[in-house]
Amino acid sequence: MSAVADIPQGRAAPGLGRARGLVNAVLGIGLLLGLWWIGGEMIARNDDLFAFASFAPGPTLSRLAELVASGAVIDMSVPSLYRVGMGLALAAAIGVPVGILIGRVAILREITNVPFQFLRMISPLSWMPIAVMAYDTWDGAIIFLIFVAAVWPILFATAAGLRRIDPAWLKVARNLGANPFHMLFVVILPAISVDILTGIRLALGVAWVVLVPAEYLGVTSGLGYAINDARDTLDYASLGATVVIIGVIGFFLDFALMMAIKKFNWVRSDA
Amino acid sequence: MMVEPITRDNAGRTAMPHVAGRPSGAHVAVRGLSHVYRRSDGPVLSDIGFTAEPGEIVALLGRSGCGKSTLLHMVSGLSMPTAGEVVINGNAVRGPSPRWVMMFQAPSLYPWMTVAQNAALGLRFARRMHEARARIPEVLDLVDLGGFADRNAQELSGGQQQRVALARSLAPKPEVLLLDEPFSALDAFTRRNLQQDVRKIARGLGLTLLIVTHDVGEAVRMADRVLVLDAHPGRVASDTRITLTDADRNGGNDAFQREHTRLMQTYSDIAQVPGGNLT
Numbered sequence: 001m002s003a004v005a006d007i008p009q010g011r012a013a014p015g016l017g018r019a020r021g022l023v024n025a026v027l028g029i030g031l032l033l034g035l036w037w038i039g040g041e042m043i044a045r046n047d048d049l050f051a052f053a054s055f056a057p058g059p060t061l062s063r064l065a066e067l068v069a070s071g072a073v074i075d076m077s078v079p080s081l082y083r084v085g086m087g088l089a090l091a092a093a094i095g096v097p098v099g100i101l102i103g104r105v106a107i108l109r110e111i112t113n114v115p116f117q118f119l120r121m122i123s124p125l126s127w128m129p130i131a132v133m134a135y136d137t138w139d140g141a142i143i144f145l146i147f148v149a150a151v152w153p154i155l156f157a158t159a160a161g162l163r164r165i166d167p168a169w170l171k172v173a174r175n176l177g178a179n180p181f182h183m184l185f186v187v188i189l190p191a192i193s194v195d196i197l198t199g200i201r202l203a204l205g206v207a208w209v210v211l212v213p214a215e216y217l218g219v220t221s222g223l224g225y226a227i228n229d230a231r232d233t234l235d236y237a238s239l240g241a242t243v244v245i246i247g248v249i250g251f252f253l254d255f256a257l258m259m260a261i262k263k264f265n266w267v268r269s270d271a
Numbered sequence: 272m273m274v275e276p277i278t279r280d281n282a283g284r285t286a287m288p289h290v291a292g293r294p295s296g297a298h299v300a301v302r303g304l305s306h307v308y309r310r311s312d313g314p315v316l317s318d319i320g321f322t323a324e325p326g327e328i329v330a331l332l333g334r335s336g337c338g339k340s341t342l343l344h345m346v347s348g349l350s351m352p353t354a355g356e357v358v359i360n361g362n363a364v365r366g367p368s369p370r371w372v373m374m375f376q377a378p379s380l381y382p383w384m385t386v387a388q389n390a391a392l393g394l395r396f397a398r399r400m401h402e403a404r405a406r407i408p409e410v411l412d413l414v415d416l417g418g419f420a421d422r423n424a425q426e427l428s429g430g431q432q433q434r435v436a437l438a439r440s441l442a443p444k445p446e447v448l449l450l451d452e453p454f455s456a457l458d459a460f461t462r463r464n465l466q467q468d469v470r471k472i473a474r475g476l477g478l479t480l481l482i483v484t485h486d487v488g489e490a491v492r493m494a495d496r497v498l499v500l501d502a503h504p505g506r507v508a509s510d511t512r513i514t515l516t517d518a519d520r521n522g523g524n525d526a527f528q529r530e531h532t533r534l535m536q537t538y539s540d541i542a543q544v545p546g547g548n549l550t
Contacts (some may be wrong), residue, residue, distance in 0.1 A: 168379035175349060175373045176393040176443070186395065190383045266383035266425075 033057060052236055060240030067241055076242070077249060079221040083139065083214075084207050087146025091203055095151045096196055099158025100188065109159070116155070124149035124210050128217065138218040142211075149210040150203035157202065161195025162188065193264045201257040208250045223249075296479030297360040297370070297446035299323040299346065304355035305504075306341055315341055317504035319355070323496075325446075328473060328480040330490035332534075333500030334542045339483045342505065343449050346481060347373040359447060369397045369443035374453045378436035380424035386411065386435050387420040393443035403442075410438040413472055430461035437469065441476075448473065450482040454489070466492045467521065474517075487538055491531050492520045499534075499541050508541045 040056025043049045102109040131141040215224020230239035304319040315338040323329045333339045344350045348366040357364040380389045391403045414434040454462040470493045473480045490497045499509040519526045
């Protein structure tokens with residue numbers, strides 16, 4: 001038995017305790033920066049590619065600092081955040097009610113299953129020509145594309161959450177005289193809040209990915225436009241900086257949703 | 272009938288505020304009740320009729336599958352009979368109501384709510400949340416969970432959760448409480464405590480209580496009157512009184528044993544259990 005006890009836990013970083021998560025996160029960031037730096041060096045030393053050397057961490061990060069200082073980061077992010085926010089809000093406004101319906105009514109689930117699975121597999125970007133024709137404004141078209149990308153994860157996560165509701169919870173509510181309004185807002189929505197938020201988190205991941213190519217459409221603002229513009233003007237430092245901005249914002253949006261999920265999660269692991 | 276007010280020494284106040292020497296329970300009349308499940312061969316319940324006086328504790332004793340749980344669901348208005356009617360204080364039951372509340376085998380508390388929020392559900396659904404501030408501590412005291420208001424329902428033991436379910440049922444001040452084998456998932460010790468406490472609380476409040484059970488001991492410990500149900504189709508085969516003092520109901524005495532043996536004999540005759548070796 002003592003042999004087992006003698007094996008040290010986490011040989012690389014023993015005794016970190018609570019700081020372990022933070023230390024490992026910093027380690028991961030360092031690793032990424034290292035790889036980036038190596039890639040930059042390789043490009044700079046290559047005769048065919050040296051023109052792209054400003055992708056390297058040095059030029060990119062100093063341009064990023066300029067963009068932050070001048071407030072340009074805000075100018076390019078706000079339109080993008082608006083479009084993603086609107087697209088996600090629409091997706092939730094449609095996805096949650098429809099998800100509840102198909103989760104609750106078996107016949108609706110059976111009827112919609114094939115069409116929904118079919119539509120879900122179509123890349124949102126393939127709707128681009130239709131979106132451009134259907135909407136008067138570029139903003140409208142982009143929001144539509146984000147909506148198409150985001151609605152499915154929300155819809156399916158909601159429906160799946162509903163099917164996991166304990167039928168006894170509904171019976172208890174009915175027994176105590178709950179009306180359909182109570183049923184929805186006191187029982188069903190709190191019971192599946194985590195499923196909905198998980199769906200929104202997945203949807204955000206897809207929406208944030210779809211945003212950049214969608215902003216190649218006509219618009220003259222936003223992160224996708226900034227990428228496209230930097231490419232056209234051969235400003236690779238700005239292009240690299242915009243990529244970093246996209247990643248950082250995406251990371252923090254995801255983090256915020258993860259925190260919300262943690263807050264709303266009523267499952268006690270220690271219970 | 273006699274109502275013994277229960278006083279709580281630790282809380283220093285009477286836990287039964289709306290006992291005014293008379294039962295607050297309702298008269299329950301079940302008339303010609305029959306139930307046929309769709310696509311089944313015969314009726315599950317056939318022409319059931321009985322009444323329960325206000326404040327009376329009636330056990331419906333029967334084997335699994337005799338339709339006793341279905342019967343209770345119809346009394347509560349959660350399901351509708353094929354024929355016949357349930358009348359509570361002169362009003363035909365057409366659906367669930369905070370005036371007649373059912374307690375199930377599983378407490379089914381909402382895990383995202385505190386104990387107090389769970390207990391207040393009936394008041395919330397009846398748009399009587401203004402009563403909660405006074406009423407919820409009162410019912411939690413009544414079920415001996417005075418200090419548990421802000422705890423999460425998931426942190427409680429099975430018996431404590433069933434006590435919260437009891438508080439949830441009592442909070443809207445129902446006139447009839449319907450118990451569908453609510454203690455059968457609990458260990459013997461917890462079950463005994465709850466059986467005693469529920470009887471004590473129901474008597475204190477003067478509630479009319481209908482208890483569905485397959486446990487002869489439970490019927491003897493809790494009920495003033497026992498209806499033994501036959502199966503296929505379910506019907507009332509025997510209607511008998513339990514004449515024990517509350518002290519004798521705790522078991523371990525001759526009077527309890529005599530009633531238990533007598534009821535067991537009736538039950539095994541009706542349920543046709545060989546040798547009557549049911550416990």
